[in-house]
Amino acid sequence: MSRVHTRSTTSPEATADFGAALGAACRGGEVILLSGPLGAGKTHLTKGIARGLGIDPRQVTSPTFTLQAIHHGRLPLYHVDLYRVDSPLELEHLELFEEVDGPGVTVIEWPERGGEHLPPDTLHIRIIPAQGDERRLELTLEGDDPPVHLAGCHP
Ligand code: ADP
Ligand code: MG
Numbered sequence: 001m002s003r004v005h006t007r008s009t010t011s012p013e014a015t016a017d018f019g020a021a022l023g024a025a026c027r028g029g030e031v032i033l034l035s036g037p038l039g040a041g042k043t044h045l046t047k048g049i050a051r052g053l054g055i056d057p058r059q060v061t062s063p064t065f066t067l068q069a070i071h072h073g074r075l076p077l078y079h080v081d082l083y084r085v086d087s088p089l090e091l092e093h094l095e096l097f098e099e100v101d102g103p104g105v106t107v108i109e110w111p112e113r114g115g116e117h118l119p120p121d122t123l124h125i126r127i128i129p130a131q132g133d134e135r136r137l138e139l140t141l142e143g144d145d146p147p148v149h150l151a152g153c154h155p
Pocket of ligand 1: 010013014015023036045109123
């Protein structure tokens with residue numbers, strides 16, 4: 001089952017505010033996939049999610065050499081960035097998605113590089129750059145047991 005909602009933002013702050021609403025609505029166990037080209041705003045959205053979880057957003061950066069960063073707030077935030085993964089085979093022996101059934105919130109940038117290793121039940125947000133600072137956000141609930149409580153979030 002998959003339901004699509006769309007919205008758009010016109011500034012980095014508005015994208016982060018939407019992320020904060022998502023973070024505030026998280027109960028633990030959610031997986032949020034963030035797709036979109038370089039500079040789309042995936043990390044800005046993640047900073048907002050962190051804020052909504054009571055984490056200082058300045059802690060959230062684009063990991064250069066690490067695939068995963070863990071931040072501790074109201075719930076733990078597992079921030080995964082697969083940008084540097086050339087083949088899903090590289091993920092075979094990593095324990096990257098081990099905690100998705102745990103109490104934390106998992107955010108995955110560049111999920112398409114994870115192939116079949118991705119968790120099945122997700123809120124997938126595709127960020128599509130438009131004119132100037134405008135970003136179109138397409139939200140899809142994926143899997144049999146997706147985090148439906150995140151689909152109606154508004155900043
Ligand atoms: P990504 O993680 O997708 O590569 P970042 O979040 O690191 O992207 O960077 C997004 C860039 O786009 C930042 O420089 C930000 O200031 C800019 N930007 C402009 N408009 C927006 C918007 N509406 N939402 C998010 N970022 C925006
Ligand atoms: Mg990024």
